[in-house]
Amino acid sequence: MHVDLLDPGPFARNDFWSTFAWLRANDPVHRHPEPDGEGFWALTRHRDITRVYADTETFSSASGMRLGSHPSVIAGVSQRMLIVSDAPQHTRLKRALHQAVGPQRMPYIEELVEKVVSELAGEALDREEFDFIDIAKQLPNRVVCALLGIPVKDWSWIGDLTTDAFESEDEMDRANANSEIFLYFMELLSERRKRPGDDLISHITHDTRVDEGDEGQRPLTDEEIVFNLSGILSGANETTRYSAAGAVHQFAENPGQWRLLRERGDELVAPAVEEILRWTTPGVHALRTVTRDTEINGVPIAAGDRVTLWNISANRDEDLFTDPHTFRVDRRPNRHIAFGHGRHLCLGAHMARFELASLLRALSGVLDGFELTGPAVYNSSNFTWGVKSLPVRLLHSRGRTATA
Numbered sequence: 520m521h522v523d524l525l526d527p528g529p530f531a532r533n534d535f536w537s538t539f540a541w542l543r544a545n546d547p548v549h550r551h552p553e554p555d556g557e558g559f560w561a562l563t564r565h566r567d568i569t570r571v572y573a574d575t576e577t578f579s580s581a582s583g584m585r586l587g588s589h590p591s592v593i594a595g596v597s598q599r600m601l602i603v604s605d606a607p608q609h610t611r612l613k614r615a616l617h618q619a620v621g622p623q624r625m626p627y628i629e630e631l632v633e634k635v636v637s638e639l640a641g642e643a644l645d646r647e648e649f650d651f652i653d654i655a656k657q658l659p660n661r662v663v664c665a666l667l668g669i670p671v672k673d674w675s676w677i678g679d680l681t682t683d684a685f686e687s688e689d690e691m692d693r694a695n696a697n698s699e700i701f702l703y704f705m706e707l708l709s710e711r712r713k714r715p716g717d718d719l720i721s722h723i724t725h726d727t728r729v730d731e732g733d734e735g736q737r738p739l740t741d742e743e744i745v746f747n748l749s750g751i752l753s754g755a756n757e758t759t760r761y762s763a764a765g766a767v768h769q770f771a772e773n774p775g776q777w778r779l780l781r782e783r784g785d786e787l788v789a790p791a792v793e794e795i796l797r798w799t800t801p802g803v804h805a806l807r808t809v810t811r812d813t814e815i816n817g818v819p820i821a822a823g824d825r826v827t828l829w830n831i832s833a834n835r836d837e838d839l840f841t842d843p844h845t846f847r848v849d850r851r852p853n854r855h856i857a858f859g860h861g862r863h864l865c866l867g868a869h870m871a872r873f874e875l876a877s878l879l880r881a882l883s884g885v886l887d888g889f890e891l892t893g894p895a896v897y898n899s900s901n902f903t904w905g906v907k908s909l910p911v912r913l914l915h916s917r918g919r920t921a922t923a
Contacts, residue, residue, distance in 0.1 A: 580806075673703075706747045785880075802830055
């Protein structure tokens, strides 16, 4: 079988699933060529991928976290940005940032999420037919922008810029968008140093300390703050947007699952969220670089080789999930890796779960379901992927539309 995981076409058409199924069954540690490079390994089975995530000494994140990244860009943020750092620096940075987004901040974050969801649900219910992505992208963007204290006038612009930074097919466009985000955060950081508030940037700037062991504690550097604010912004926006839109798509195509969720209420909200995350898996792949000769599933892997971990394949692995190609809101257990695994488990996972749960509760209380009024359209990225357009009609109780 011809395998080309660099081709954006199958992702835009949503027809790459058979490729991953074939790889899992026939070539789970696949050597993949590159047109202008030395190639990379592609892992597609859950057990191999979680093993690599867990072995951070052999499989390093410091040389980049995705295919297509420019070495000079990675060198500029390596060991200063969580997703491209290794222990002990990764551990120290994560502990420090956890001070600002950890359990002590969750009551405030959850209150903010509930407020945003209530506003968005009201906006959605006032419409008859619309593209659900308009709501899906606003949910995480409003939450994270409010959390960071970004002025409201900049919310839409920063959301679009974040999408360009991670999804543009042009490497230069991605780099320019990232540069704009960094510069914008440098300006906000300078302002919050002079006039701190109750936002996340202020807390990270003034209250967060990195534990350097015997050398004591130190504040985060400006670069560490800016790079990781960008990571928080992108992680929050991409996961929830694609998961929320993907959920509505599945509920429209599987109305029985929406009825089941409504009938069983809160009991099924948490497992429904996990199934939505497994099914959508917006973070398609992650990259690791091998630090020493090793093997994966009996295949020799040399030091310096790059290994890609295809989360989206692991979450449909027949060896772990019963009937993995069926969307089931009551699936238990659900050991998906939509947020990664091990040390690099996404810092914002709890917030994303809470956003999706709040949205499900808000809509399931008033809607009989969703009707597609046009085809779902997908983006063409092999890094962050999902539904980018979803024309729908909301079906109110007793079959009424939003304006009936």
